Amino acid sequence: MFEQGLKIGKLAQPGSLRRAITGIAVAACALLAAAPTAHALPNGKVLAIPAFARKYGLPCSACHTAWPELNNFGQVFRDNGYQLMNDRDSPIWQNPSYFPITLRMTPNWHLENTTNQPVDATPGVSCVPGGTPACVSKTVQMNGFDLSGMDFWTAGTLFKNVSFSLLPSSNATATFHFENAYVRFDNLGHSSWFNLKVGKFELDNLISEKRFLFLSANGGLYQSYHFVPAGDSNNFGIGDNQLGVELAGHSANSYTRYSIAVLSATEGNVGFGNGNTVVNAGRTYDVALNFSQTFAAGSQGYERIGAFAYIGYRPTYAMTALGAPITGEGLGNKPFYRAGFSADLFFLNSKLEFLPLYMHGYDNVYLGTGTQANMPLPVGAHAPSWNSGFIETHYYYTPQLVFIGRYELIRMSQQALSSNPSNQSNIDAYSIGYRWYPIMFSRAGLAFHNEYSITKSIGIIPLSADGVFLPPLAANGKVWSGSLFIGFDFDF
Amino acid sequence: MRTRVEALTLFLGAAGMLLTVGAAPCFGQIDINIHTATGPMESHIGDVTGQSERGKAYYRRSCIGCHGPNGDGNGENALWFDPVLGFAKPRDFTLATFKCRSTPTGTLPTDKDLFEAVTRGFVTTNMPQWRALTEQERADLVAFIKTFSAKWATQKAGTPINIPPEPTANIESILRGRENFQKMQCWKCHGPEGHGDGPSASTLTDSKDNPIRPYNFSSGSRFKCGETNQDLYRIFMTGLDGTPMPSFADVIQPNDAWDLVHFLRTLQPLDTPEAKAWKEWLTTHGKELKPIGAEEAPGGGQ
Numbered sequence: 001m002f003e004q005g006l007k008i009g010k011l012a013q014p015g016s017l018r019r020a021i022t023g024i025a026v027a028a029c030a031l032l033a034a035a036p037t038a039h040a041l042p043n044g045k046v047l048a049i050p051a052f053a054r055k056y057g058l059p060c061s062a063c064h065t066a067w068p069e070l071n072n073f074g075q076v077f078r079d080n081g082y083q084l085m086n087d088r089d090s091p092i093w094q095n096p097s098y099f100p101i102t103l104r105m106t107p108n109w110h111l112e113n114t115t116n117q118p119v120d121a122t123p124g125v126s127c128v129p130g131g132t133p134a135c136v137s138k139t140v141q142m143n144g145f146d147l148s149g150m151d152f153w154t155a156g157t158l159f160k161n162v163s164f165s166l167l168p169s170s171n172a173t174a175t176f177h178f179e180n181a182y183v184r185f186d187n188l189g190h191s192s193w194f195n196l197k198v199g200k201f202e203l204d205n206l207i208s209e210k211r212f213l214f215l216s217a218n219g220g221l222y223q224s225y226h227f228v229p230a231g232d233s234n235n236f237g238i239g240d241n242q243l244g245v246e247l248a249g250h251s252a253n254s255y256t257r258y259s260i261a262v263l264s265a266t267e268g269n270v271g272f273g274n275g276n277t278v279v280n281a282g283r284t285y286d287v288a289l290n291f292s293q294t295f296a297a298g299s300q301g302y303e304r305i306g307a308f309a310y311i312g313y314r315p316t317y318a319m320t321a322l323g324a325p326i327t328g329e330g331l332g333n334k335p336f337y338r339a340g341f342s343a344d345l346f347f348l349n350s351k352l353e354f355l356p357l358y359m360h361g362y363d364n365v366y367l368g369t370g371t372q373a374n375m376p377l378p379v380g381a382h383a384p385s386w387n388s389g390f391i392e393t394h395y396y397y398t399p400q401l402v403f404i405g406r407y408e409l410i411r412m413s414q415q416a417l418s419s420n421p422s423n424q425s426n427i428d429a430y431s432i433g434y435r436w437y438p439i440m441f442s443r444a445g446l447a448f449h450n451e452y453s454i455t456k457s458i459g460i461i462p463l464s465a466d467g468v469f470l471p472p473l474a475a476n477g478k479v480w481s482g483s484l485f486i487g488f489d490f491d492f
Numbered sequence: 493m494r495t496r497v498e499a500l501t502l503f504l505g506a507a508g509m510l511l512t513v514g515a516a517p518c519f520g521q522i523d524i525n526i527h528t529a530t531g532p533m534e535s536h537i538g539d540v541t542g543q544s545e546r547g548k549a550y551y552r553r554s555c556i557g558c559h560g561p562n563g564d565g566n567g568e569n570a571l572w573f574d575p576v577l578g579f580a581k582p583r584d585f586t587l588a589t590f591k592c593r594s595t596p597t598g599t600l601p602t603d604k605d606l607f608e609a610v611t612r613g614f615v616t617t618n619m620p621q622w623r624a625l626t627e628q629e630r631a632d633l634v635a636f637i638k639t640f641s642a643k644w645a646t647q648k649a650g651t652p653i654n655i656p657p658e659p660t661a662n663i664e665s666i667l668r669g670r671e672n673f674q675k676m677q678c679w680k681c682h683g684p685e686g687h688g689d690g691p692s693a694s695t696l697t698d699s700k701d702n703p704i705r706p707y708n709f710s711s712g713s714r715f716k717c718g719e720t721n722q723d724l725y726r727i728f729m730t731g732l733d734g735t736p737m738p739s740f741a742d743v744i745q746p747n748d749a750w751d752l753v754h755f756l757r758t759l760q761p762l763d764t765p766e767a768k769a770w771k772e773w774l775t776t777h778g779k780e781l782k783p784i785g786a787e788e789a790p791g792g793g794q
Binding site for chain 1 (some may be wrong): 543546549552553554556557558567568569572573577613614615616617618619620621623624625626627628629632711713714
C-alpha cells in the first residue's frame with residue numbers, strides 16, 4: 001500500500017529547470033496519449049476492493065464516491081463486516097472459482113522539489129550543521145518515472161457474520177509488512193450495535209487516510225494524522241493502523257456509529273516494539289474513541305459529523321541489558337492525547353463534498369522534550385500542544401471524474417522549549433488535483449491521477465520525507481516541499 | 493528559480509488536467525448512454541418528491557451494472573447471475589412488472605411500493621438494501637426507474653388492497669391454514685414441509701422463462717416482499733407478478749388468507765407465536781395429522 005504518502009524511491013537526479021520542464025511535458029503527453037489504451041495498465045495508496053465488486057456485481061461507484069473513498073452505502077457494507085445482509089454473504093454461496101484478492105499499484109511520474117535543505121558545500125565533503133565545515137542551504141529536486149508501493153489485499157467473510165481482512169503491503173521494492181490483519185465478529189447478539197474486531201486495523205476515523213484520493217509524497221497524507229513537534233520522542237500518528245481490539249456499532253443505515261478500541265502502545269508494530277529505536281518498548285494500552293452521526297439533507301445528500309479522541313502513554317526510556325534497550329520493557333510512561341471533530345458534508349445533489357477536521361494535540365513534557373522521566377527536565381521545558389485542521393473538497397463532475405483540493409495547517413500553541421521560535425513546527429499544506437476513471441465497472445478499476453501538492457514547514461523535516469531528511473539550518477527556517485504527481489492508479 | 497519551477501509545474505499540471513477533461517468524453521466512458529422510454533417522471537413518497545433527473549445519477553452510480561443502461565436487466569453483471577443456482581436475474585424495468593406491490597395483480601405498483609423494495613432489497617438475491625441512501629435519493633431513484641416504461645406515462649398505479657385486521661393466531665387458525673395449504677395445493681411448489689421442493693418446483697419459470705425457485709420457508713429468511721404477517725398476507729392477495737406465484741384475491745376469503753399466514757409461520761425456524769402454539773399442539777396431537785401432499789405422497793407436514 002502506499003503508506004503515508006508515497007514512500008517511493010526517488011530518482012536522485014539534480015534537475016535543471018529545463019530538464020524538469022521537459023520531463024513534465026513529456027510525461028504528461030505520454031500519459032495522456034496512453035490513456036485510451038490503458039486498460040492493461042495499473043495503482044496503490046489504500047483500500048478499494050474490486051474483489052467485492054466481483055462478488056456482488058456492483059460497480060465501484062456503488063460503494064465509493066470515487067474509489068477508494070467510501071460513500072455511505074460502502075460504509076454500511078463495511079460496518080456490516082463486508083456483507084450486504086442478503087443471506088448470500090457467506091462464502092458457501094460463492095462460485096468456488098471466486099477468490100477475493102485485490103491488487104493495487106500506481107506506475108507514475110513525479111517531481112519532488114524541496115527548498116532550504118542543508119547540503120555539503122563541496123560534494124563529498126561532509127558538512128556539520130552549526131559547525132565546520134558549514135552546510136549550505138540548497139533546493140533539492142528529483143523527478144522521474146517511478147512505482148508506488150503495492151497492496152495485495154484479501155478481505156471478506158469466513159462465514160455469515162464472521163469477516164476478515166488481510167493486507168500484506170509492500171513498498172516500491174517489494175518489502176512487505178502487514179498493513180492490516182484482523183478477524184471481526186459481526187452483529188453479536190443479532191445486533192448491529194455490537195461488532196468485535198481483533199488484530200491490526202485502521203482506527204475508525206471519520207475521515208480515512210487509508211481511503212482518500214491523494215497520492216503524492218506531500219499530498220498523500222494528512223499532516224495532522226502524523227505530526228509530532230520538533231524534538232518530540234512520541235511517534236504516534238492517528239492515521240497509523242494499530243494493534244488491538246475494537247468494539248464498534250452502527251445503526252442499520254450507519255447514520256449513527258461508534259467505536260471503542262483498546263490498543264497496544266506499539267504503534268501498530270509487531271513483536272512488542274513500537275518502532276522507536278531508542279525506546280523500543282510499549283507495555284501500556286491506548287484507547288481510541290469515535291462517534292459520528294449522519295443527517296439526511298434532502299437533495300443535498302447526507303451530512304456526517306463526528307468526534308474522536310485518542311489517549312495513550314508512551315515510554316520515555318527502557319530497561320536495558322548490556323546497555324541495549326529491551327523490547328517491550330518501556331519505563332517512565334508519560335501521557336499524550338489527540339482529540340477533535342470532523343465532518344463529511346455533501347451539497348449539490350452529492351456532487352460537492354467537504355471534509356473538514358479540527359484536532360488538538362498534547363504530549364507530556366517528557367515526551368515533548370525527549371527527556372527520560374528519571375532525568376531532570378531541561379530549562380524552560382513545557383508540554384507541547386498544538387492545533388491542526390484541514391478542509392478537503394471533492395467535486396464529482398461525474399462518477400468517473402473528481403476534482404480534489406485540500407488546505408491543511410498546523411499551529412503550535414505551546415512549544416516544548418521556551419527557546420524554540422514560536423512558529424517552529426508549524427505547517428501549511430496545499431493540494432490540488434483530479435482523478436479520472438476511464439473505466440468503471442464491477443471487475444476492476446483504473447484511475448488517471450494528476451496532483452500537485454506543496455507544504456511549508458518551519459524548522460522541521462517535511463512529513464513527506466522529501467529532501468535530505470534533515471531539518472533546515474535555522475530553527476525557524478521555512479522548507480517548501482512540492483510534489484507533482486502523474487500516474488495510473490490500478491486496482492484489480 | 494524555485495518559484496519559477498513551481499509556477500511552471502503547477503501550470504503544466506493544470507494544463508494536463510484540462511487536456512484530460514477535454515479528451516475524456518472521446519473515450520466513450522464518461523457519459524454512459526442511458527435510454528429511457530418517457531420524459532422526466534416524479535415519485536411521491538409521503539412528503540418527499542423524487543425527480544428522475546436526479547435519480548439518473550444514482551441509477552448510473554449504483555444500479556446500472558445489473559439493470560443495464562436500458563433498464564432491461566441486461567447490465568454487465570446479469571450474465572453471471574445464474575437462476576439455477578438461486579440468483580435471480582435483475583429486474584427488467586421496461587416491462588413495468590414488479591413482484592412486490594400493495595396493488596392488485598396486473599397493475600402498476602405505487603411509488604411507495606417501489607421505494608420500499610429499493611430500501612428493503614431482495615433477500616437471497618444480489619439486490620442489496622439501499623437504506624444507506626437518503627430518502628430523497630431513493631425517491632429520486634424510484635422516479636427514474638419509472639422512465640424505463642411508457643406504462644408509467646399512460647397508466648396509473650393500482651389501488652392498494654385492503655388488509656383487514658389480523659385475527660388471533662391460535663391453533664384453530666393454524667389448522668385451518670394447514671387445510672388451505674393442502675387444498676390450494678401450495679405444497680406442489682413449496683413442498684409438503686415448505687422447503688421449496690414440491691413436485692412442481694423444478695419446472696417453474698418466471699415470465700422471462702428463467703428458472704425460478706419457490707420460497708423455502710425452512711430457510712427462516714425474510715420474505716422477498718417483507719417480513720411481517722401483513723407482508724405475507726399481501727403476497728397472497730397481490731401475487732408476485734412475473735413469477736408463478738399467483739394472486740389468491742379471487743380465490744380465498746381474508747380469514748382463510750390469515751389462517752394460511754398463521755400456518756406458514758409454523759414452517760419457519762423462528763420463534764413466532766404461531767410456532768410456539770403449533771409445537772405445543774403437536775406434542776399431544778401430532779399423530780392425528782394427515783400428511784400434506786398427494787394421497788400417495790409419503791410423510792410430510794409433520
